Amino acid sequence: MKKILLTGVNGQVGHALKTKLADYEVLALSREQLDLTKTHDIKRIVRDIKPNIIINPAAYTAVDKAESEPELAFAINATAAQVLAEEAARLDAGLIHFSTDYVYDGTKISAYVETDEVNPVSVYGKSKLAGEAAIRAVGLPHIILRTSWVYGVYGKNFLKTIVRLAAERDSLRIVGDQFGAPTSSESIADAVVQLVSTWQATQENQTGTYHFTNDGETSWHGFSCEIVSQYNALVKEKDWPTLKAKIENISAITTADYPTPAARPANSRLNNAKLKQVFNVQLPTWQQGLQQVMQNFII
Template sequence: MSADQRTILLTGVNGQVGFELARGLQGLGKVVALDRAGLDLSDLGQVRRVVRDVKPSLIVNPAAYTAVDKAESDVGAAMRINGEAPGVLAEEAKRLGAALVHYSTDYVFDGTKDGAYVEDDAVNPQNVYGRSKLAGEQAIVASGCDHLIFRTSWVYGTRGKNFLLTMLKLGAERDELSVVADQIGAPTWSKTIAALTANVLAQSVTGPRKWWPKNSGAYHLTASGSTSWHGFAQEIFDLSGLAKMPAVKPIPASAYPTPAARPANSCMSNEKLIATFGLRAPDWREALQLCMTAR
C-alpha cells in the first residue's frame, strides 16, 4: 500500500509521546491524530466506533493511564484504559487487517534481576499500573493481530508531567532536593521513542509483504545506558543553566514511600531492537542534552 493510501490512527496526541509521534509519522501516510475528546480509551464503545469509522491500516497507541500512584486506588480506570482498550484496538485491527503499535513499560517486571531485562524474561508487575499494562500486552497478543509492543521507561520531555519538568520547577524553588538513588533505569526522551518508532515503521513500508507477521512481538525501546533518579536529577541541573543550583541529596527509596511500589532495577536490553531493525537509541545523557536545548 502506498503512503497516499495509508491511514494511520494515532491516539493520545496531546501526550508526551503522542505529540512527538504526530510530527514524526509524517510521510508514512495520512495521520488521523486524536486527543482524548476524539478518542477516550475509557469508553470502549467509542474506541470501536472510531476505529470502524476511520478504517486505518495502522493504529499507533501511545495513550495510557500513566498516574502510577493514583492507579493504586483507581484500579478500574487503569485496567480499562491500559488493559481492556488496547485489546479492543487489537480486535478491531485484526478485523480490518490492520497493524497495531502499542507502548508498554518496564513496570511489567519486578526489578529483582541482576542485569538488564530481555523481552522473554518472566513478568511480575509489583503495582496496579504495571499489571494494567501487562494486561494490555496480553490482550494484544491474544487478538492475533499484527503488532509491535514497545516497552520503554522513565519517559520525559518538554511537555506534560514528568521527572525533568518536576526537577526544573523544584530546583528553581528550593536550595536542596532529596532524590532516590537506589532505583536504576534508562531515562528516555519522548522524541527518541517517536523517532525510533517512525524509523521502524518506515521499514515496514519498504519491507517485504510478510514484514508484519515476521516482526510482530514485544521489543524494549529505551535510551542507552542507565542511571539512578538521583543521577538523572544531577545531570538535569548540570545542563539546566540555573543561576543557583540546588544541592541534590541521594536517599534510599525507603525514605520516600509511595503508594505504588517501584522496581529497583528498570534496566532493559535493547539488543532485540538493534538486531531486528538496526536501530540503536542514543545514550540517555546525549538525548537529555538535546532535549534541554530544545526547551
C-alpha cells in the same frame, strides 16, 4: 501512503509522534475525540477511519493513583488495548502499542531481556501487562514497545519538576537506588518513525515485544544531577546568567526514605539488543536524549 490512527495526542509520546510523523496521513486523536473507556466509540471510530496502522501511546499513566483506581487503569490499559487490537485485526491493520519497565519486579541483577519472567508489583504494571497479553491473544501483526522513565519538552514530567525545584531550592533529596534509562519522548518518536517506515506487517518475525529505551543507565538521582548540569551549561553557553539554577546540593536517598502508594522496581534496566537486531533501530544514549530535549526546552 500509510494511514495512521494515533491515540493520546495530548500525551508526551502522542504529541511527539504527531509532530514527527508528518510524512504520513495521521489522524491524531485526543481523549475528547476518542475516549478509550468507551468501547463502542473505539469500534465506530476505527471502522470509520480504516487505518493501516494504529499507534496507541494513550494510557492510564498515574502510577500511584492507579492503586486506588484499578478498574479505570485496567479499562484503559488492558480492555481498550484489546479492542484496538481486535479492530485493527478486522481491517488487516497493524498495531504499535506502548508498555513499560514496570511489568518487571526489578529483582534481576542485570538488565532485563524480553524473555525474562514478568511480575509487576503495582496496579499500573499489572494493567499494562494485561494489555500486552490481550494484544498477543488477538494474534494480529503488532509491535509492543516497553519503554521507561519518559520525559520531554511537552507534558508534565521529572525533567520539568527538577528544573523548577532547582530554581527554587538550595538542596534536593532524590531517590538513588532505582536504576533505569530516562527516555525522551523525542527519541521515542524518532525511533517509531523508523519502525513505521520499515515494518512489514506481513513479516511475522517482526511481530513481538521489544525493549525500547534510550541507551545506558542511571538512577533518578543521577538523572537529576545531569539535568541540572546540562541546564546550567546551556544557560552559560547562551549567556543567560539570571537563569542559572539556584540548587547547590542534590543528595541521594533510598526508596524507603520516599514512600509512595505504588511500589516501583529497583532495577528497571532494559536490554535493547532485540530492537537493534530485528529492526536495526537504536535510540541515542540517555544523556544525548536529554541534550536534544534541553535545547528545545530552554529556547
